[in-house]
Amino acid sequence: MSPAVTEQIRKEYGAVHAALPASVIDPGRRDEAIEKLCAQGLPATREENWRYTNLRVLEHARFAPVETHGPAMPSLPQVPPGFVRYVFVDGLLRSGAPASGPDLTVRSLRSSGPSSSDAWLPCPDFPEARLALLNEAFATDALSIEVRANAAPAGIELIFVATAGAQAGASYPRVRVALEAGAELTVLERHVGAPEAASLVNSAVRVDVGENARLTHYRLQQCAARAAWFDTLTAQLSAHARYHLLAVGTGALTARSTAHVRLAGAGAELALSAAALADHQQSHDMYALSEHVAPNTRTIETFRGIASGRARVAFNGKIVVRERACGTDSRQSLRGLLDGPQAEIDVRPQLEIYTDEVRCSHGATAGKLDENMLFYLLSRGIAPQTAHHLLKWAFLEDVVAKIERTELRRQIERDLAEQMSGAAALMELL
Amino acid sequence: MLKIENLHATVDGKEILKGLDLEVPAGEVHAVMGPNGSGKSTLAYVLAGRPGYAVTAGRISFQGHDLLALAPEERARAGVFLGFQYPVEIPGVNNVYLLKAAINAARKQRGEPEVDAFEFLTLVREKMRLMRMDESMLSRGVNEGFSGGEKKRNEILQMLVLEPRLAVLDETDSGLDIDALKIVAHGVNTLRAPERSLVLVTHYQRLLEHIVPDRVHVLVNGRIVRSGDRTLALELERRGYDWLISEAA
Ligand SMILES: Nc1ncnc2c1ncn2[C@@H]1O[C@H](COP(=O)(O)OP(=O)(O)O)[C@@H](O)[C@H]1O
Numbered sequence A: 001m002s003p004a005v006t007e008q009i010r011k012e013y014g015a016v017h018a019a020l021p022a023s024v025i026d027p028g029r030r031d032e033a034i035e036k037l038c039a040q041g042l043p044a045t046r047e048e049n050w051r052y053t054n055l056r057v058l059e060h061a062r063f064a065p066v067e068t069h070g071p072a073m074p075s076l077p078q079v080p081p082g083f084v085r086y087v088f089v090d091g092l093l094r095s096g097a098p099a100s101g102p103d104l105t106v107r108s109l110r111s112s113g114p115s116s117s118d119a120w121l122p123c124p125d126f127p128e129a130r131l132a133l134l135n136e137a138f139a140t141d142a143l144s145i146e147v148r149a150n151a152a153p154a155g156i157e158l159i160f161v162a163t164a165g166a167q168a169g170a171s172y173p174r175v176r177v178a179l180e181a182g183a184e185l186t187v188l189e190r191h192v193g194a195p196e197a198a199s200l201v202n203s204a205v206r207v208d209v210g211e212n213a214r215l216t217h218y219r220l221q222q223c224a225a226r227a228a229w230f231d232t233l234t235a236q237l238s239a240h241a242r243y244h245l246l247a248v249g250t251g252a253l254t255a256r257s258t259a260h261v262r263l264a265g266a267g268a269e270l271a272l273s274a275a276a277l278a279d280h281q282q283s284h285d286m287y288a289l290s291e292h293v294a295p296n297t298r299t300i301e302t303f304r305g306i307a308s309g310r311a312r313v314a315f316n317g318k319i320v321v322r323e324r325a326c327g328t329d330s331r332q333s334l335r336g337l338l339d340g341p342q343a344e345i346d347v348r349p350q351l352e353i354y355t356d357e358v359r360c361s362h363g364a365t366a367g368k369l370d371e372n373m374l375f376y377l378l379s380r381g382i383a384p385q386t387a388h389h390l391l392k393w394a395f396l397e398d399v400v401a402k403i404e405r406t407e408l409r410r411q412i413e414r415d416l417a418e419q420m421s422g423a424a425a426l427m428e429l430l
Numbered sequence B: 001m002l003k004i005e006n007l008h009a010t011v012d013g014k015e016i017l018k019g020l021d022l023e024v025p026a027g028e029v030h031a032v033m034g035p036n037g038s039g040k041s042t043l044a045y046v047l048a049g050r051p052g053y054a055v056t057a058g059r060i061s062f063q064g065h066d067l068l069a070l071a072p073e074e075r076a077r078a079g080v081f082l083g084f085q086y087p088v089e090i091p092g093v094n095n096v097y098l099l100k101a102a103i104n105a106a107r108k109q110r111g112e113p114e115v116d117a118f119e120f121l122t123l124v125r126e127k128m129r130l131m132r133m134d135e136s137m138l139s140r141g142v143n144e145g146f147s148g149g150e151k152k153r154n155e156i157l158q159m160l161v162l163e164p165r166l167a168v169l170d171e172t173d174s175g176l177d178i179d180a181l182k183i184v185a186h187g188v189n190t191l192r193a194p195e196r197s198l199v200l201v202t203h204y205q206r207l208l209e210h211i212v213p214d215r216v217h218v219l220v221n222g223r224i225v226r227s228g229d230r231t232l233a234l235e236l237e238r239r240g241y242d243w244l245i246s247e248a249a
């Protein structure tokens, strides 16, 4: 990324920083973020962990936050049962009442200000988190979700809607989720957009799961066809915490998701399941770093990606096992499906182990649809196109079937079927 | 029903079928037997239209139409059913989806409305009972984690539900214990009808004790070298294939 872009960022920041809400992020921290970002530079495709990301959109972007919303709001999906909805438009909370019960607090920092428990620092020594610095400098709102110790299970849905085009500025969704010991929460995070808007979205999510707490986190990237979506998630898991992160990406022209999960307490468990479905000129790229710091921690990682048309799909799953993390158990199953001669897939498991007595296994494959399966379906009278859809569908099921909430799973299944162009026949089967 | 004339077919450029003739009239059950590698599965695949199995000469007519002009899915909808020697597992595609999609594809072809959900389940349950299959299999992926015998029974279940005009069963008997063999044979026998033909591809005559064929053909080196009634199967059981192989050579 050229120095001209960091100069541009600095200039835009200079023009707007006085107007950015101090209650969301302290001005001093915003300044620091800008300095750090400019010192490190934005990510570039020549860097190993960014080479599948389409970073060109950042070269001509406007980084200042959106001031004028776009003309159209997309229609929003139904709220699945058991969830309370919060809607953000171009980064600002539009609807959803703050909660402040004994078990659960949900607050917009723009209106309520930070409390002492808000900790936003990205995990240290994580150079891939640079885009989170951009978020930290420009964010106009942030949602803080805190769940008290041993709280009963709850469900929160966050919808981030991008309506403005990139010329009107960027939007910066920002969320912090913190679970105290023994708490249980399900978060459903959706990113959507007005159909015509070529928006630039750069979100930052920070997750803390306390001892024995359990967080299920569904993330759906369904941005508009011309949007660019960047995302940085950092998570810290305490002893025996369980974090199920399930991401399904179908939208945006360019999508890059970066996740760093630190298994910091003994016995912590991460289940990371991700599915990507890309067609036409879409590029979907995910980098997931699972850092085992404490003993007897576990990562189960599943990726299923399909690239059709001229699309590009990449998943880079890195497992790092630190010195103290003996007894680590990690399993990676990464599979890509090439659906067309011009599509591209790259699935890469990486392992870095600094201790003994670990069990780390991985399987990674990228290939075409299985001819035997296809013929079997045809031999039963199923049309070739339907057979293709059915097999693509089945391929993603390894991830989708892990969605425990039935209604939500149905919704996502329908979205996926819709995304596969002409999958009407498939919809009838569901 | 089915008439094959001078069929030549190649796989990967290698000629496997070398002038095969076979006629199966409506209402009859014919067995095709032969040593390993003689081309039995190739014949079954050619009938079903498997890509990669190139017909280089000859004709296949099915109910008076040129079967080779049809795509695989069109053959299925026209009433050709292939019971696979090695049914593939398709995790993530539900058995019920597959059955329903298959039924509806054939109905659409005939200009009939889609199957009613209740009617469909009733039909499937009835056939499952006949095949002694557990209903829990319906919600599993196609053949996913099925034992060899379960896969074969699932093939027959699909056949019973689809009620084809012509069923080609490729070594449906292999890998079955005697009880499973009887169940499968019973299922097949319920489908025998004047307007339907069956081709049983098999290596052993064991199956033919339970499904009595009208004719038996011996396939050696890509050709039918002998045809006869069911006593031919017994003769093969006694004498093996070697005498026919040396005769053919
Ligand atoms: N995909 C293939 N590529 C090349 N040769 C094949 C292929 N499939 C089958 N063959 C060959 O074709 C011949 C006939 O095979 P097959 O029809 O499976 O025999 P059968 O079912 O009678 O045992 C064998 O020599 C086998 O090795």
Ligand SMILES: [Mg+2]
Binding pocket: B040, B041, B042, B085, B171
């Ligand atoms: Mg065979």
